[in-house]
Amino acid sequence: MLRQINKYLGKLTAHGLISNPGDAQFYGLDDEIYSNRDRIPEVVRALFDDLNINSLLIARPEPLRWAIIGELIRKRPETISPSDSESLTFIHDIPVIRSFDAREIAGALSRRKGCIVEGLGIVTAGSVALEQAFIVFSSICFATFVKYFADMLSALSGAEGSPEPSPEEIAACRGYLSRIAMNPMTPPLPGSLPTGETEIVSAMDAAGKTVVAAGLVDSFFGNISAREGDHIYISQTGSSLDELEGHIDRTAMDGSSTCEITSSSELCAHVRIYELTGNRIIIHGHPRFSVIMSMAGGRLAFGDTRHIGGVPVVAGEVGAGARGLVHTLPEAIKEHQAAIVSGHGTFVASDTSFHDAFVRLASIEEMCFHLCIKAVNP
Amino acid sequence: MPELFSHTGVFIDLGSQKARVERVGRDISLACLGGRGMGMHFLGMSPRIDALDPESPLVFATGPLTGTRIPSSGRMEISAFSPLTDTVCSCSVGGGLALQMKKAGIDIIHVKGRACRQCMIMIRDGEVTFEDAPPEEDLPLSAFFERLKPLGASAAAVGSAAFKGCRYASILVDSSFASGRGGLGLVMASKNLKALAVRGSGSSRRQALDREAEETARRDIIRLFDASPFIMGRSGISAYGTSALVDLMASYRMMPTANFRRTFFEGYRAFSGPVIREQYRPRPSACPGCPIACKQKSGIEIPEYETLSHFGALNENDDLAAIIESNRLCNEAGIDTISAASTIACLAEIRQERYTGQSLVDRVRSILGDHREAELLRMGSARMARELGEPEKAMSVKGLELPAYDPRGAYGMALAYGTSTRGGCHLRAYPIAHEILRKPVATDRFSFAGKARIIKIAEDLGVVIDSIGACKFAFLAASLEEYARGLSAVTGLPYGTQDLMRIGDDIYAMERHINSQRGFTRKNDMLPERFYKEPGSSVPGIDIPPIDRGEYEEALDRYYRVRGCNPDGTLSDERRKGLGTCFVR
Numbered sequence: 001m002l003r004q005i006n007k008y009l010g011k012l013t014a015h016g017l018i019s020n021p022g023d024a025q026f027y028g029l030d031d032e033i034y035s036n037r038d039r040i041p042e043v044v045r046a047l048f049d050d051l052n053i054n055s056l057l058i059a060r061p062e063p064l065r066w067a068i069i070g071e072l073i074r075k076r077p078e079t080i081s082p083s084d085s086e087s088l089t090f091i092h093d094i095p096v097i098r099s100f101d102a103r104e105i106a107g108a109l110s111r112r113k114g115c116i117v118e119g120l121g122i123v124t125a126g127s128v129a130l131e132q133a134f135i136v137f138s139s140i141c142f143a144t145f146v147k148y149f150a151d152m153l154s155a156l157s158g159a160e161g162s163p164e165p166s167p168e169e170i171a172a173c174r175g176y177l178s179r180i181a182m183n184p185m186t187p188p189l190p191g192s193l194p195t196g197e198t199e200i201v202s203a204m205d206a207a208g209k210t211v212v213a214a215g216l217v218d219s220f221f222g223n224i225s226a227r228e229g230d231h232i233y234i235s236q237t238g239s240s241l242d243e244l245e246g247h248i249d250r251t252a253m254d255g256s257s258t259c260e261i262t263s264s265s266e267l268c269a270h271v272r273i274y275e276l277t278g279n280r281i282i283i284h285g286h287p288r289f290s291v292i293m294s295m296a297g298g299r300l301a302f303g304d305t306r307h308i309g310g311v312p313v314v315a316g317e318v319g320a321g322a323r324g325l326v327h328t329l330p331e332a333i334k335e336h337q338a339a340i341v342s343g344h345g346t347f348v349a350s351d352t353s354f355h356d357a358f359v360r361l362a363s364i365e366e367m368c369f370h371l372c373i374k375a376v377n378p
Numbered sequence: 379m380p381e382l383f384s385h386t387g388v389f390i391d392l393g394s395q396k397a398r399v400e401r402v403g404r405d406i407s408l409a410c411l412g413g414r415g416m417g418m419h420f421l422g423m424s425p426r427i428d429a430l431d432p433e434s435p436l437v438f439a440t441g442p443l444t445g446t447r448i449p450s451s452g453r454m455e456i457s458a459f460s461p462l463t464d465t466v467c468s469c470s471v472g473g474g475l476a477l478q479m480k481k482a483g484i485d486i487i488h489v490k491g492r493a494c495r496q497c498m499i500m501i502r503d504g505e506v507t508f509e510d511a512p513p514e515e516d517l518p519l520s521a522f523f524e525r526l527k528p529l530g531a532s533a534a535a536v537g538s539a540a541f542k543g544c545r546y547a548s549i550l551v552d553s554s555f556a557s558g559r560g561g562l563g564l565v566m567a568s569k570n571l572k573a574l575a576v577r578g579s580g581s582s583r584r585q586a587l588d589r590e591a592e593e594t595a596r597r598d599i600i601r602l603f604d605a606s607p608f609i610m611g612r613s614g615i616s617a618y619g620t621s622a623l624v625d626l627m628a629s630y631r632m633m634p635t636a637n638f639r640r641t642f643f644e645g646y647r648a649f650s651g652p653v654i655r656e657q658y659r660p661r662p663s664a665c666p667g668c669p670i671a672c673k674q675k676s677g678i679e680i681p682e683y684e685t686l687s688h689f690g691a692l693n694e695n696d697d698l699a700a701i702i703e704s705n706r707l708c709n710e711a712g713i714d715t716i717s718a719a720s721t722i723a724c725l726a727e728i729r730q731e732r733y734t735g736q737s738l739v740d741r742v743r744s745i746l747g748d749h750r751e752a753e754l755l756r757m758g759s760a761r762m763a764r765e766l767g768e769p770e771k772a773m774s775v776k777g778l779e780l781p782a783y784d785p786r787g788a789y790g791m792a793l794a795y796g797t798s799t800r801g802g803c804h805l806r807a808y809p810i811a812h813e814i815l816r817k818p819v820a821t822d823r824f825s826f827a828g829k830a831r832i833i834k835i836a837e838d839l840g841v842v843i844d845s846i847g848a849c850k851f852a853f854l855a856a857s858l859e860e861y862a863r864g865l866s867a868v869t870g871l872p873y874g875t876q877d878l879m880r881i882g883d884d885i886y887a888m889e890r891h892i893n894s895q896r897g898f899t900r901k902n903d904m905l906p907e908r909f910y911k912e913p914g915s916s917v918p919g920i921d922i923p924p925i926d927r928g929e930y931e932e933a934l935d936r937y938y939r940v941r942g943c944n945p946d947g948t949l950s951d952e953r954r955k956g957l958g959t960c961f962v963r
Contacts, residue, residue: 001828030831031936052838052879054831089601092859110874112859127835128812129828131819237607238816247820258613258622258651259629262816265607320611321604 001034001130008057008134009036011242016215017061017141023121024059028130046102051109053125057133060121064179065141068148071172073118080116080143083150084291085343086221087143089318094140114140142218146291149173153296153375173376182366186210189355193280200226200233201248207283207354208241216285216361217241222345223264225282226354227274230254234263234270268320269347272330279337279349283357286345287365289372293340296375300342305332309367313340338364385412385439385485388506390499392569393432393491397506402486411878412441414468414844415885416486417457421466422888425895429459430568432492438475438534438574439487441847445480445584447592448864449599450668450852452476455844456534460560461568462545462717462758463777463801464896466889467560470805470844472665473551474532481578493570496541500531501576511572515541516746518710523553526575533575537712538746540567544756546717546779550709554679555665558714560778560800561758584868591867599856599864600669606855608815609670615851616662618651619674620683625650627687630814630823631920632787634780635691637723638773638906641784641914641922645696649686657698670851681705681715687782688719689738693726697735704742711746717758718742720779724759725751727771775802776902785905786914786922788813790821790829793933796903797833797941799889807836808850817854826929830936838882845885846878887942888957891949900947903934
């Protein structure tokens with residue numbers, strides 16, 4: 001249990017979600033409570049007594065993310081409703097409570113998987129594994145970040161129902177943007193197509209780690225695949241892209257084995273892209289500014305397309321439902337080997353290498369970042 | 379108290395052929411939710427009664443979500459003491475009966491007593507009548523349900539196996555939906571009750587108190603279904619039914635084979651989802667109001683994963699037609715397919731036989747025979763193996779035959795088989811969700827670390843699902859968070875997930891307490907010896923060793939502490955005192 005706690009504290013820090021492991025209290029319960037803290041506070045004991053959970057994370061996000069959350073809760077909302085589709089699907093909304101009180105937190109965690117405690121940080125819980133608390137924490141960080149900038153862009157564009165931001169609010173937003181750095185150093189990826197299972201799995205693992213290190217995906221979202229002949233290697237559902245070893249399925253293009261039931265929920269979209277194009281590699285990330293800019297300009301109707309710097313933006317829900325992105329994304333990706341699903345994330349494809357796909361993903365994000373800066377500094 | 383959360387029961391005494399309609403006290407309704415919780419409330423009133431005593435209750439109970447717009451919530455629960463295991467037993471069942479009960483203004487049907495001859499109960503709205511059952515002893519259940527069609531009712535019925543004393547006789551609802559496990563069909567037959575039919579004239583749609591919130595919950599759940607590869611993916615259960623699991627379980631080397639002597643069957647592809655699709659072209663079929671549609675039909679009933687695997691791998695049979703025929707025979711006679719397949723596999727091991735497709739079908743047919751072997755087979759594997767002097771060959775826990783997930787391939791599953799209150803059952807905690815299907819997150823299938831609490835929490839959740847009338851498959855995509863919102867919208871009561879989990883914990887603890895009063899202790903929570911001694915079918919990269927008995931016992935100790943039990947598995951005094959008000963007598 002302690003090994004797991006330290007693993008996720010390391011990931012929180014490495015992903016830039018918290019400044020250092022000391023900013024987080026992680027508790028895991030089997031028949032007793034384990035933690036990175038020597039002493040278990042009474043409020044934590046009370047929460048474990050009161051809730052049917054086995055993991056609890058209390059942490060303050062790194063200063064920029066925490067300041068942005070501060071902007072969202074300044075008007076004292078009872079909940080924050082995310083604007084991106086993945087957060088809407090999986091975390092719905094985020095309760096905001098005002099004090100570190102066991103009863104209040106228990107109430108919030110009885111409604112949702114995590115909450116924001118004013119002046120303290122984010123509190124999240126899980127009932128199966130420590131990973132759940134980590135995932136929800138990461139998801140709340142992502143959802144609040146995207147919402148803040150999406151709302152600001154919406155307000156600046158004079159969208160109906162969006163109050164005009166004050167000069168101070170605009171100045172604050174510019175300040176936050178000025179603190180964000182793009183293009184962190186990442187190790188180079190192979191510049192050619194991998195062949196054979198060992199090489200493909202190894203290349204996917206490396207690509208996943210690079211995408212996470214570059215901040216182009218959070219928590220356990222995103223997926224990666226590679227095609228070889230009539231088979232696809234694809235990351236499993238709920239796998240973390242920086243831990244793909246042992247979590248990659250090899251599945252038949254024609255669906256002749258149902259082992260793919262554990263594959264990514266976007267398997268159908270990947271298959272369709274491979275069927276329509278000559279691509280051999282697909283990476284799907286949730287780069288923050290790509291998601292933010294995909295929502296600027298208002299709601300995109302299912303079936304419609306618009307473009308950001310030549311990259312198509314389409315609508316579509318997660319998965320293979322009637323309004324699933326499987327019906328819109330594959331056609332859109334044909335021409336540019338890239339497309340953004342509005343409010344969701346970016347899909348890039350390549351017929352040459354993981355390096356090529358990764359560069360495309362990163363450059364679209366950089367473009368969107370600069371477009372965001374431009375929109376806030378007209 | 380909102381009207382939607384006040385249970386109306388029909389209490390029927392078959393001995394006197396009298397019935398009364400009565401509201402259940404509001405505290406009981408609140409503490410039990412419905413379904414399984416309500417069943418346990420009634421079983422808890424006579425915790426030591428013999429399963430086949432005429433006064434032993436048989437309870438049909440709907441959930442508070444039945445008939446609402448909340449997806450996959452049209453199920454109900456049938457509860458009684460099991461004549462197979464002697465434990466508490468309740469089975470979630472689909473079909474239209476729950477909805478007909480709601481339309482008739484009924485939430486619970488409580489049956490006790492014994493009729494002087496085989497009869498049927500007919501309920502039209504609140505009115506109860508008793509009718510003679512058809513005279514033919516061996517009438518197939520499909521033909522029986524055909525005869526009921528003109529009534530426009532939904533019905534639960536038992537077949538010839540139950541009246542021949544089969545201890546794993548099932549109850550079938552609307553011809554296709556089985557309340558399979560634990561032999562509740564024998565309880566029904568012991569009351570001389572052939573069938574229970576209900577027809578209601580009320581609205582088929584229950585109005586939620588907060589329709590907007592109900593719609594939000596519905597939308598959230600559907601979005602999660604669509605995002606789930608297990609449910610709506612191209613190889614999900616919506617496309618293949620549960621046969622989608624065949625390939626996966628084989629690839630994980632945890633498909634019980636040759637009465638659990640191995641964990642991999644070379645011929646598994648013969649009954650995999652894609653092969654069934656190619657040979658039978660089945661269409662999806664659903665319980666009312668369920669968008670998942672996990673059943674598969676093609677003129678004939680396509681068996682569920684458990685049945686495919688057990689009439690297949692467990693009996694070393696790769697003849698798909700024989701599997702389907704065996705399944706049909708069981709459904710026509712009202713027999714639980716898991717127990718039937720496991721019992722004949724046990725007999726094959728004892729006799730050192732191996733079936734062909736035809737001899738498998740013949741052996742299944744022989745369960746209904748009049749000879750000594752048929753009597754043995756109808757006892758279930760545990761009693762039969764004991765009678766034949768080889769009790770270790772019965773692959774059951776508390777007498778309930780294990781389903782098609784080998785515990786050596788998933789240690790949470792191993793622990794859950796042990797702690798399940800109705801015996802070796804995969805559905806009480808369904809750890810396959812996280813150990814294999816990666817939902818809500820993946821856990822290490824070869825480790826007991828953390829599993830004690832995970833299983834305890836999952837058991838509590840299972841009680842809630844069974845008590846509100848929802849389907850367990852829905853919870854492989856959605857969670858209690860969304861269903862709690864739905865329940866709040868429907869009832870007007872502010873349910874949080876933890877409120878419901880506390881109720882789940884209470885009901886599960888009560889089930890354990892009732893079992894303790896019936897003599898069950900720690901020794902009954904152990905697995906068959908084979909799993910501690912014999913390895914499974916390893917392959918490079920997947921090692922399937924025997925389960926370490928010491929580690930299993932340590933996990934069991936931790937589970938007892940988390941559950942509030944003494945080291946012998948009985949509920950501690952402190953936990954017993956804390957049991958919910960509905961169980962205080």
